[in-house]
Amino acid sequence: MKLRIKYTKTGVLRFIGHLDIMRLFQKAIRRAKLDVAYSKGFSPHQIISFAAPMPLGMTSEGEYFDGDFVSVTSTEDMMNRLNDTMPEGVKVLDIVELEEGAKPSMSVVSASDYYIYKNDECTNDYLQQLIDSLADFMTQEKIEIMKKTKSKEEMSDIKPGIYKLENKDDGIYMLLASGSVLNLKPELVIEALCKYSGLVYNRYDYMVHRLETYMGERNNLQSLITAGKRF
Amino acid sequence: MTKLALPERILMNIDKPARYIGNEVNIVKKDLSNIDLRIAMCFPDVYEIGMSYLGLQILYDMFNKREDTYCERVFSPWPDLDKIMREEDIKLFTLETQSPIMDMDMLGITIQYEMCYTNILQILDLSGMPLYAKERTKGMPIVIGGGPCTVNPEPIADFFDLFYLGEGETSYDELLELIKVYKSTDMDKEAFLKQASKVPGIYVPSMYIVDYNQDGTVKEITTKYDDIPKTIKRQVVTDFSQVTYPLAPVVPYIKATQDRVVLEIMRGCIRGCRFCQAGMIYRPTRQKDVEMLKNYARAMLDNTGYEEISLSSLSSSDYESLDELLTYLISLRDEDHVNVSLPSLRIDAFSLDVMSKVQDIKKSSLTFAAEAGTQRLRNVINKGITEEDILNGSREAFIGGWDKVxxxxxxxLPTETDKDLLGIAELAEKISEVYFDVVPKEKRNGRVMINASASYFVPKPFTPFQWAPMILPDEFTRRAYYVKDSFMQQKNKKSLKFTYHDAYISILEGVLARGDRRLSKTIYDVYKKGAIFDAWTEYFDMDRYKDTFAENNVDIEFYTARERETTEVLPWDHLDAGVSKNFLIKEWEKAKNETVTPNCRMNCAGCGSAVYGGGVCFEAKN
Known part of the structure; x- marks a missing residue:
């Protein structure tokens, strides 16, 4: 049975990298005694896969992974068992059973939205300046920024990946392309905003919080959790 | 949620910030308002190394079982953070509550290897306390050292208030009660230290005065007051199956070196290899009950979620219920996908069967710790393995499908000659010949590989070789080349490989292992010049050490290359590790005569450890 699990990653757990979060769940599944499926061979591993890697420093209330289970109980029971063994900062929000033939979360992710804000940890005072520049910023025909990949650096137009960019409360709300087709990191948008306002960009000047991960077309985005049903 | 000691801008700019945030699964949380004693337990190396060390988890669990005590953890900040903390004057903190170390009542430092000595100073320095114990006043944490290096802690004696000699499970309660009194009354530090020196196993270096002879050797070690114990006896757990053990160890987020459940099955070793300090100082050999270990294994796997388990002991093949225990663990593998990480086992039909169940034969290799190339030299060091054992074990394994050794x-090693060096290459050659002998051509996939590697012998205190000279660096290099050349002369040289290491770290280890108190100043100076993480080759700088030794008029060879008379007063003569000096002298003589001593189960060698009243010394009599 294929399940999709939605969880949060908040607080000090933002300093735990993506691979380590995977390891955390592998251990939690064992502690919770869930009947997960294993691969064959000399070092069997759990058959689970994560939707979208999450960079160090980011918090989220919309993370996902899929897992194959040999047997299941109920959404509520499995959530409780996992949450009873989780450290502070990770909380399972929902578990659904995927329909037969549902595509893995990793391959269907198409967008994510984020909230950018300041807290006591952040020392800058320029966030308001960025908020004030949002409207003008989006009138640009192209938004070019140096994009680094493992092998090269190149100028890239990130505007096609920005679906929404607006002020919300004391911070910035952004809906960005995410996944294998087009992927835009929120850090890059902030960097471009800083550049536009002539400010020096520092990653640690603000907090980034993922709100939700979506699948589907840009004009019809749906939460990843809608691919299945509670049980 | 915990408020972190380091701000966002620092955590986002250093490698692996998860080293410094705590909050792991199974950490102990306590309400500080109910706590009388705060302890920080430190492993003076990076988090991933320190968290892999079983002793720290044992003490953490044991201290926290006391209701009035809160024990937290601290490790060495990696050089990237070290630099920032110095620049910004950020004080070192505990992981659990992210509190300054200076707020603790006791700082316990486990000392596992000599190369961490400068990291100990880093810990004290970043905490904001004076490095020398005599400059630390009441109100600052009592700094106590434990672990194997405390059998001769003299080179770092000036930095510690106390050392705990032996196994932590025995005497700590008495010391903690004394610290509570010290803290809550007007007892001054000197009075506290004097009191502490009377607790079994507690060594207070400042209560002992060392005088030296003209030639630099120790003249005598006397006590500062008349009522201070003349010798300090290592503390040993006798009822080993009843001893406290952490069934829910802390599980790191980042991958630690030991990323698995570690089950201690036995302490001590019956073999008596003459170079091996652990085999001497952890006597007597004590085993844990196999039924209890099965329960522990289940509980620890359940409490941590680890997918792998390994056994801890000095020589697992000597654990008498090993077959039963491994059979049980392999059954867990089948029903619950638990990987069993095998310790190095004596190669026989049983161990090969076990290995074939849990390892991919094509990827795994057999390991033989031959230690020396000829039977003569193996007799000198009392290494029980024979050439026949190695060749027979290899034969069995090759037939079973293995092709890596x-x-x-x-x-x-003492008395080593070129003939012994040549023996290393010849042994490797003989093993490869066995392969070509027993594996027919059509069954050979790829090439058989015999990988030999060599480290350098470092004489350690409380071993029969504590009087032995260490050879000089150039001679080390010559011998390594000689072995390398001998490998090239062998018929099957394409199947043989020999690797060796740089000798300098071993030389320094040699100085520190058998050093005296006068070395404290050199360690202080070399630290002030920037030495930390000396156990890491990328940070170790031998020239910096050489210069500092020279500035302090310390002759390296005085400590390493000199054969010491058995009548010489050794810097650790006021410490008693359990094995008697008479036994060590007898063993040193037998080594020179190339005579072996049977293991503890075959025949008691009268080492002196029977006074502890437990373990192998009494097994036959039960």
Missing amino acids: KLYFMLG
Whole structure:
């Protein structure tokens, strides 16, 4: 049975990298005694896969992974068992059973939205300046920024990946392309905003919080959790 | 949620910030308002190394079982953070509550290897306390050292208030009660230290005065007051199956070196290899009950979620219920996908069967710790393995499908000659010949590989070789080349490989292992010049050490290359590790005569450890 699990990653757990979060769940599944499926061979591993890697420093209330289970109980029971063994900062929000033939979360992710804000940890005072520049910023025909990949650096137009960019409360709300087709990191948008306002960009000047991960077309985005049903 | 000691801008700019945030699964949380004693337990190396060390988890669990005590953890900040903390004057903190170390009542530092000595100073320095114990006043944490290096802690004696000699499970309660009194009354530090020196196993270096002879050797070690114990006896757990054990160890987020459940099955070793300090100082050999270990294994796997388990002991093949325990663990593998990480086992039909169940034969290799190339030299060091054992074990394994063998050797052992060096290459050659002998051509996939590697012999206190000279660096290099050349002369040289290491770290280890108190100043100076993480080759700088030794008029060879008379007063003569000096002298003589001593189960050698009243010394009599 294929399940999709939605969880949060908040607080000090933002300093735990993506691979380590995977390891955390592998251990939690064992502690919770869930009947997960294993691969064959000399070092069997759990058959689970994560939707979208999450960079160090980011918090989220919309993370996902899929897992194959040999047997299941109920959404509520499995959530409780996992949450009873989780450290502070990770909380399972929902578990659904995927329909037969549902595509893995990793391959269907198409967008994510984020909230950018300041807290006591952040020392800058320029966030308001960025908020004030949002409207003008989006009138640009192209938004070019140096994009680094493992092998090269190149100028890239990130505007096609920005679906929404607006002020919300004391911070910035952004809906960005995410996944294998087009992927835009929120850090890059902030960097471009800083550049536009002539400010020096520092990653640690603000907090980034993922709100939700979506699948589907840009004009019809749906939460990843809608691919299945509670049980 | 915990408020972190380091701000966002620092955590986002250093490698692996998860090293410094705590909050792991199974950490102990306590309400500080109910706590009388705060302890920080430190492993003076990076988090991933320190968290892999079983002793720290044992003490953490044991201290926290006391209701009035809160024990937290601290490790060495990696050089990237070290630099920032110095620049910004950020004080070192505990992981659990992210509190300054200076707020603790006791700082316990486990000392596992000599190369961490500068990291100990880093810990004290970043905490904001004076490095020398005599400059630390009441109100600052009591700094106590434990672990194997405390059998001769003299080179770092000036930095510690106390040392705990032996196994932590025995005497700590008495010391903690004394610290509570010290803290809550007007007892001054000197009075506290004097009191502490009377607790079994507690060594207070400032209560002992060392005088030296003209030639630099120790003249005598006397006590500062008349009522201070003349010798300090290592503390040992006797009822080993009843001893406290952490069934829910802390599980790191980042991958630690030991990323698995570690089950201690036995302490001590019956073998008595003469170079091996652990085999001497952890006597008597004590085993845990196999039924209890099965329960522990289940509980620890359930409490941590680890997918792998390994056994901890000095020589697992000597654990008497090993077959039963491994059979149980393999059953867990089948029903619950638990990987069993095998310790190095004596190669026989049983161990090969076990190995074939849990390892991919094509990828795994057999390991033989031969240590020396000839039977003569193996007799000198009392290493029980024979050439026949190795060749028969290899034969069995080759028939079973293995085609990789690892061999471990030491260079520079007492009485070693070129003939012994040549023996290393010849042994490797013989193993490869066995392969070609027993594996028919059509069954050979790829090439058989015999990988031999050599480290350098470092004489350690409380071993029969504590009087032995260490050879000089150039001679180490010559011997390594000689072995390398001998490998090239062998018929099957394409199947043989020999690797060796740089000798300098071993030389420094040699100085520190058998050093005296006068070395504290050199360690202080070399630290002030920037030495930390000396156990990491990328940070170790031998020239910096050489210069600092020279500035302090310390002759390295006085400590390493000199054969010491058995009548010489040794810097650790006021410490008693359990094995008697008479026994060590007898063993040193037998080594020179190339005579072996049977293991503890075959025949009691009268080492002196029977006074502890437990373990192998009494097994036959039960």
